[in-house]
Amino acid sequence: MQTAGRLIQLSYLLRAFTFAWRSSRPAHRPIIASDPSLGGHRRGSFEGALAENHSAMSAKGGRGSGGGKRDSILELAKLIDQNVRVKCLGGRELRGALRGYDELVNLVLDDCDEFIRGWLGVETRISGYSNDPEKITNKTRKLGLVVIRGTQVSLVSPEDGTEEIANPFLDGGEEDGEDEQEEE
């Protein structure tokens, strides 16, 4: 009889305790296992990352996923006035100095050259390349100051960060022909 009463008392105590504890926590902080106020020692990597993410997000004011207006994953401001290589969706490749851009990744390139592919009638007769539009060459033609449409851009990379290496796939060599790295 007494134990039953004791049990009931204990359960009330427990409920009161958890109620008080929960309402004492600030409302916007979710309960996570790695929260220091819990006194828990277990800090699984996922929960740890989650906790860090929360503090990072609140510290930076919600950047990243919430998003400021001009957040892009590509910092074109760093590449201004540098030589960049731009690959377009249809297979065109261009190279020039980046003079300007906008948030839709439309680009302005100065002193731009386009790499010639194997189809153009005059070039193929002169240079003897086969009529294969897939085959990019090292020959270029000068375009000058150009605007590249952001909707057609598939790659923007600085020339300074790239170098040409020997084809790593030809060593044991049964892979189907991989394309070599370009640029230097």
Add this chain to the structure above:
Amino acid sequence: MSNRILPLELIDKAIGSPIWILMRGQTELTGILRGFDDYVNLVLDDAVEYSPDPRNKSEIVTKRLETEILLNGNHVAVMVPGSKGPADSMASQAT
């Protein structure tokens, strides 16, 4: 240089002058730019279209389009303002 050139501003400045358009595939156009919109659909005057002959891939077909044309911006890849087109650049294909 803190002042960068906005691409669409450069196109805006080119209104009234010749422009050379490279499309996504192998087609190119030249003409005088009359105007454009947010999607970079273009209005060109005295346009000439250069495209590969579908029957004979190494030949280029030149089509002179008599009236003002509206070019759908969907496949416009590169625009060269102030340029007269392939004739202009093939000459300097020394590299």
